Amino acid sequence: MHERVQPGDRGAFFDVDGTLISTNVVHAYAYYVFNRGTFFGTAGRLLKGLAMAPVYAAADAWNRKVFNEVFYQAYRGLSEDRLVELADDLCKEVLEPAVYPGARDLIDEARRAGCRIVLCTGAIDITMKPLARLLGADDLIANSLQFVEGFATGKVIPPIVEGAHKARRIRDYCVEHGLKLDVSHAYSDSMSDYPMLSVVGRPCAVNADSGLRRTARAYEWPMVDLR
Amino acid sequence: MRPLDRLRKRYDADAQVVVQDEDSPPRMIFSGEEVLLEELPLGTRVVFPNPPIQELANVKAAVRWALNHAEGTDPLHAMLRPGMKLLVAIDDISLPLPPMRTPDIRQVVLEIVLELCADSGVDDVHLLIANALHRRMTEAEMKRMVGERIFAAYHPDRYTNHDAEEPDGIVELGRTDAGERVRISRRATEADLVVYLNVNFVPMDGGHKSVGTGLTDYLGLRAHHTPHAIRGSRSYMEPRHSALHSSVDRIGRVIDREVDVFHIETALNNRMFDGPMAFLGKREEDFGELDRAALAGLRWTLGKMPRELRRKVFHSVPAAYGVIAVAAGKTEPTHEKILETVRRQSFVKVRGQSDVLICGIPYISPYNVNSILNPLLVQVMADGYFFNMNRGIPLVKKGGTMIVCHPCADEFDPVQHPSYIEFFHRLLPETRDAMVLHEKYEEEFARNPSYVHLYRKGNAYHGAHPFYMWYWGENGRQHLGQVIAVGTENTHVPELLGWDRADTLAEAIDMARGRQGRTASITLMHHPPMVMTEVVVGAEEEQKLLGRGAPAPTAPA
Numbered sequence: 001m002h003e004r005v006q007p008g009d010r011g012a013f014f015d016v017d018g019t020l021i022s023t024n025v026v027h028a029y030a031y032y033v034f035n036r037g038t039f040f041g042t043a044g045r046l047l048k049g050l051a052m053a054p055v056y057a058a059a060d061a062w063n064r065k066v067f068n069e070v071f072y073q074a075y076r077g078l079s080e081d082r083l084v085e086l087a088d089d090l091c092k093e094v095l096e097p098a099v100y101p102g103a104r105d106l107i108d109e110a111r112r113a114g115c116r117i118v119l120c121t122g123a124i125d126i127t128m129k130p131l132a133r134l135l136g137a138d139d140l141i142a143n144s145l146q147f148v149e150g151f152a153t154g155k156v157i158p159p160i161v162e163g164a165h166k167a168r169r170i171r172d173y174c175v176e177h178g179l180k181l182d183v184s185h186a187y188s189d190s191m192s193d194y195p196m197l198s199v200v201g202r203p204c205a206v207n208a209d210s211g212l213r214r215t216a217r218a219y220e221w222p223m224v225d226l227r
Numbered sequence: 228m229r230p231l232d233r234l235r236k237r238y239d240a241d242a243q244v245v246v247q248d249e250d251s252p253p254r255m256i257f258s259g260e261e262v263l264l265e266e267l268p269l270g271t272r273v274v275f276p277n278p279p280i281q282e283l284a285n286v287k288a289a290v291r292w293a294l295n296h297a298e299g300t301d302p303l304h305a306m307l308r309p310g311m312k313l314l315v316a317i318d319d320i321s322l323p324l325p326p327m328r329t330p331d332i333r334q335v336v337l338e339i340v341l342e343l344c345a346d347s348g349v350d351d352v353h354l355l356i357a358n359a360l361h362r363r364m365t366e367a368e369m370k371r372m373v374g375e376r377i378f379a380a381y382h383p384d385r386y387t388n389h390d391a392e393e394p395d396g397i398v399e400l401g402r403t404d405a406g407e408r409v410r411i412s413r414r415a416t417e418a419d420l421v422v423y424l425n426v427n428f429v430p431m432d433g434g435h436k437s438v439g440t441g442l443t444d445y446l447g448l449r450a451h452h453t454p455h456a457i458r459g460s461r462s463y464m465e466p467r468h469s470a471l472h473s474s475v476d477r478i479g480r481v482i483d484r485e486v487d488v489f490h491i492e493t494a495l496n497n498r499m500f501d502g503p504m505a506f507l508g509k510r511e512e513d514f515g516e517l518d519r520a521a522l523a524g525l526r527w528t529l530g531k532m533p534r535e536l537r538r539k540v541f542h543s544v545p546a547a548y549g550v551i552a553v554a555a556g557k558t559e560p561t562h563e564k565i566l567e568t569v570r571r572q573s574f575v576k577v578r579g580q581s582d583v584l585i586c587g588i589p590y591i592s593p594y595n596v597n598s599i600l601n602p603l604l605v606q607v608m609a610d611g612y613f614f615n616m617n618r619g620i621p622l623v624k625k626g627g628t629m630i631v632c633h634p635c636a637d638e639f640d641p642v643q644h645p646s647y648i649e650f651f652h653r654l655l656p657e658t659r660d661a662m663v664l665h666e667k668y669e670e671e672f673a674r675n676p677s678y679v680h681l682y683r684k685g686n687a688y689h690g691a692h693p694f695y696m697w698y699w700g701e702n703g704r705q706h707l708g709q710v711i712a713v714g715t716e717n718t719h720v721p722e723l724l725g726w727d728r729a730d731t732l733a734e735a736i737d738m739a740r741g742r743q744g745r746t747a748s749i750t751l752m753h754h755p756p757m758v759m760t761e762v763v764v765g766a767e768e769e770q771k772l773l774g775r776g777a778p779a780p781t782a783p784a
Contacts, residue, residue, distance in 0.1 A: 012676060102684050108394070109683070110676040185676060204677040220652060222645045222677040224685070 011179045012110035013141075013170050013196065015188035016121040016128065019206045020103040020135065020226070021095055025071065028127045031090045049074060068122055068160050072145065075124075076154030080147045083126045091130035099135070100207070102226035106187070107135055115185060116177065120170060120196065122162045141169045167195035187224075191215060243575040243758075245510070247271040252511040254751060255522065256587035256732070258632040258714055259600065260537035261529055262507070262522070263587065265732045272581065272750040274622075275510055276758035279496035280572050282549025286332070289553045290339050293491065298556030298564060303340070303489060306420055309348030314418035315340060316389075316442060319358040320368055321593035322426045323495055328545040332493050334374040336424055336553075340491070341377065354386040355414055357423070357441025360448065360682070360689035361594070362643050363388040368597070391444035391689065392679050400485045403477040407450035411482060412442040421488045426495065427565050429573060429759070430464045430618075431472070433492050434562035435479020445673045445691055450474050452691075454661035457701040464573075464759060465618045483558055492565040494552040496572055497756035501547035508756060534636070541590045542597050573759040574618055580762055582747035583739045584623040585732070586613040588633040589755050594688065594696070598640045602720045603647050605633050607696045609710060610703030613752060620762040620772045622750060626708035628739040632732065635712055635720040642686055646678045650693035655723045661701045669694045709742055711735040 017024040030049070055070060075083075107117055118139045119132050125142040132140040146155045159165045174181050182201035186193075191211035197203035205216035205223045216223050245251070247267045254273060256263045267273070283289045294303040307313070317333055320326060337354070344352055354373070356364055369386065370378040378386065389412055390396055398416045400409040415421050415438065423441075427433045440448065450456075451474035459470030466472035482488065500508040506518035514522070529537050552568035554561045588600070588608045595604055609631040614621065623629060639648045654668055669691055672678060678690030703710075710726040713735045721728040729735035740747050752758055764772070 102680065105684065106676060106680045109392070109679045112394070113674040113676045113679070115676065183671065187677075202675060202677065217641070220639075220641075220648045222649075222681060223641060224677060224680055 008114060008116070009178070009180050010113075010115050010183045010185070011118055011170075011174060011177070011200075012107075012113075012115035012185040012187070013118045013120045013173075013200065014107070014137075014186075015166075015190070015193050015196065015206075016119050016123060016131070018189035018209075019187055020100060020107075020119075021098040021131070022100060022227075023094060023098040025068075025123050027094055027098075028090060028123060031086070031094050065160055065162050068143070068156065068162055072124070072143070072156045073154035075145055075152040078152045080126075080145075080150050080152065083124075083145075083152070087126050088130050090127060091134060095127075095131050096134060100226035102224070104135065106206075106224065106226060107137070110185060111136070116179060118170075118173065120161070120166055120186075122160070122166075124156075139173070141166070141173065163192060164195045166193060167199040170196060170199055188212070197221070243275045243277060244577055245273045245275065245512075247273060252514070254511060254753065255507065256585070256632050256751070257589040257755065258587055259634050259636075260534060260541055260590045261634075262526055263632060263714075263732070264522070264526065267585075267751060268736060268749060270749070271585075272577070272748070273753050274575055274577055274750060274758055274760060275753045276497055276756045277572060277575060279498040279549065279756075280551045280568070282496055282498075282551055283553070286335055286550045286553070287339060289550070290336050290491075293553040293555040294339070294343070296555075297489070298554060298560035300489065300556045303422070303555065304343055304347060306487075306489060307344060307347035307349050308419075310351070311349055311419040312351045312417065313344060313349050313420050313422065314353050314355055314414050315422045315424060316355045316357045316415065316438065317372070317424045318426045318432075318437070318441070319356050319361055319388075320364050320372065320596050321358075321361055322432065323428045323546065323548055324591050324593060324596070325499075325542065325544065325546050326371070326596065327495070327548040329371060330374055331372050332426055332495070332550050333372055333424055334377065335550075336491055336493065337373055337377055340422060340424070352381075352385065353414060353418075354381050355412065355442070356388045357437065358389050359441050359443060360391055360445065360692050360695075362682070362686045362688050365686055389442055390683055392683050397444045397447070401481055403450075403474075403481055405474070405477055407474055407478055408446055409439070409478050409481040409485075410443050410447035411438060411486070415442050415486055419487065421486055423488055423490050425490065425492045427492055427569050428495060429757070430566055430569050431466075431469075433490075433565060435476045435482075435558055436472075437490065437558075438482050438486070438488055439475055439478040445689065447478075448691070448695075450478060452695050452698065454665050454698045454701050457661075457698045458705065460702065462617060462619050462621075463615050468619060479558060488558060489555065490558050490561045491553070491555045492561050493550055494565050494568045494572070495548040496551045498548055499546045499756040504544060510753075534638075538590060538599070570618070573757070574761045575758055576763055577622060577750070577760045578763050579748075580620065580624045580764070581622055581627065581750035582624055582743040583628045583630065583736070583749040584614075585630045585736075585749065585751040586632070587754070588613075588631050594692075595640070595643070598643045599638050600633075601639045601644055601647055601651070602635055602637060602724065603644075603651050603693055603696050605631070605635055605712075605720075606724050607699050609633075610700030610707070611696070612699075613754075614700075614703035614707065616752065616757070616759040618759065618761045620764060620769060621706060622752070622760045622762055623707065625706055627706075628709040628711065628743055628747075629703070629707050630711045630713060630729075630732065630735045630739060631726075632713045633715070635715040635717065635724075635728075637717055637720050643688060644693075645681055645687050646672055646675070646690040647688070647693040647696070650697070651723065659704075659723075659725050661698050661704075664694060664697060709739065711738055 120141040144157045184200040185202040186200040189207045462468040554564040673691035681687035682689045712721045
């Protein structure tokens with residue numbers, strides 16, 4: 001294996017929530033709820049969301065995949081064109097201010113190192129596309145909601161992008177684009193992304209939670225703080 | 228323990244080389260954050276550092292005199308014009324070691340230079356730490372280096388670390404006759420005048436190395452920070468025998484043609500310890516009862532402390548260095564003037580080479596101020612620094628044995644040395660061949676965005692830096708037949724470094740004699756403070772050992 005840098009032979013895969021931005025999928029959903037357009041629509045979804053909060057918390061603590069399945073049911077009934085319409089505003093008003101100060105530098109440094117920049121997130125693609133454009137990413141790997149006749153069914157098109165599936169999607173992406181996994185980079189803040197980090201040759205813990213911090217120390221991965 | 232009067236009568240204050248006899252005391256040898264007390268075989272030569280040269284009585288006056296009597300150019304005040312853009316580049320925290328007591332000499336000189344600037348109507352002044360690919364200094368370290376007043380006035384906008392990875396931050400001035408790329412900070416090329424403020428501690432510091440190395444980037448360093456250049460450098464402390472210095476000088480001459488640089492060089496004595504720790508700088512023959520008690524107390528206390536605490540204690544003790552020379556002006560005459568003094572302080576004449584060389588590795592190196600001396604840095608201290616602490620001929624014979632005392636703990640600082648960890652645990656198990664490492668992995672590490680980010684935004688050494696540490700030891704590895712690490716707490720670290728290990732110094736000496744013969748000559752370099760040797764041999768032997776003096780050419784960058 002010769003590791004001299006060859007342009008275009010490697011990728012940099014970035015988790016988004018907690019890694020590049022301080023918000024998460026709940027903030028994005030909340031934005032859609034508060035912009036339902038009608039008072040009763042907003043109030044109904046808000047109450048429902050609050051009622052479900054303990055369930056979401058328990059699901060997140062238990063398993064990120066279960067959380068995603070439960071959480072995205074809240075999108076049921078939202079119209080696709082409404083979500084698309086609001087995505088740019090959501091990016092401008094919620095996501096852009098939440099981008100960590102060092103995030104753009106890290107992405108620029110990865111680009112200068114000849115990496116293809118890919119955001120790899122459990123958030124929904126409609127929400128993430130404007131952010132990917134904003135950060136200058138080359139590609140986006142994200143979840144897609146299922147829509148029937150223009151309305152979300154509350155289901156995500158499987159397999160859900162999280163945990164082991166993130167790693168599989170990254171592997172597939174590298175094969176498809178002729179990238180080398182062993183010289184590619186992955187960045188995440190959470191222990192739930194351990195598969196994504198371990199599938200590449202150059203993992204890096206970013207703003208790491210305690211679990212990931214312990215793992216990064218044990219495996220001697222670099223640790224970066226973008227906050 | 229031998230009575231004091233018996234020791235005193237053996238003591239010769241003028242001789243820096245003492246031969247161990249039956250009345251000689253055991254010797255203090257640093258082993259990381261511990262101090263060993265070891266009996267040495269009879270006939271062992273002990274090389275002590277020269278006593279500290281008396282410091283200048285009035286440093287400020289000496290600085291003003293140097294600025295007003297510049298070497299080869301006008302005085303500094305005559306070069307300052309109202310409205311001009313001035314860059315003051317400053318040596319980073321890697322010198323001196325350990326950091327000197329405040330006020331740091333850089334603060335003393337800066338106060339005078341900045342006052343001169345203010346008097347001359349020069350307001351556009353930027354202070355830039357010339358850290359090259361070293362870690363950024365922390366705010367606290369920056370404040371300590373220049374003092375509270377300057378820090379408050381200039382930080383954070385006008386007092387910064389050099390960023391070798393800043394997009395568009397580096398300008399290529401051209402190439403040398405040998406094809407080396409000359410690349411330095413844009414701040415320097417855009418300034419009307421660059422004042423470089425140096426602290427000279429060993430003869431390889433300062434001169435053309437200051438701007439050309441301190442303010443460049445990875446591509447600039449690729450001209451000479453290579454195993455080829457190191458192999459072509461028979462003595463780092465003697466520029467005429469160093470391919471590294473030849474390259475640095477060629478680059479520096481191009482810089483001097485393109486950029487107006489005014490050098491201020493300073494030299495320090497070697498008064499590393501004073502006050503309650505003064506006994507550490509004495510010869511053992513010179514110890515009084517109080518010194519003996521202090522040493523016993525220190526060893527007992529250190530023995531009871533966890534390593535981290537021991538490290539904190541040692542790193543919190545600044546050195547009592549005194550300023551012994553100041554010169555200013557054009558690069559080469561200024562540097563030559565300072566080198567005279569540095570050589571007088573550093574070099575001790577030693578007759579003939581030795582089969583076995585013993586060195587204690589202390590807790591500090593230029594690359595771990597306020598951090599851990601990790602295994603790669605232990606290697607650089609042994610094969611890189613202490614092996615090369617000579618002018619011309621190495622103290623140890625070709626194929627000889629070097630015995631180093633250090634526990635070699637497998638411990639790294641993820642904040643300062645993240646790329647070292649990967650280098651040590653992923654690359655060294657594959658190969659120790661510097662040429663292979665250089666060709667196969669250096670660029671990959673240098674471009675790794677995680678390491679680049681940690682260098683730019685954190686306080687980490689650049690991704691290429693562990694490679695330089697390994698290259699630095701290349702001459703030692705090529706020259707030495709054996710390195711034995713004494714008192715290592717594991718077996719895998721010495722094994723990865725290609726070293727043997729022994730539990731005690733006596734065992735290591737036996738191993739060395741097994742290889743070098745029972746009559747092998749043994750020399751102990753008694754540092755800290757640092758000591759360098761000038762090995763005296765016959766003219767014919769010198770010719771044989773060093774050649775004609777022209778360094779081997781470096782590989783094209």
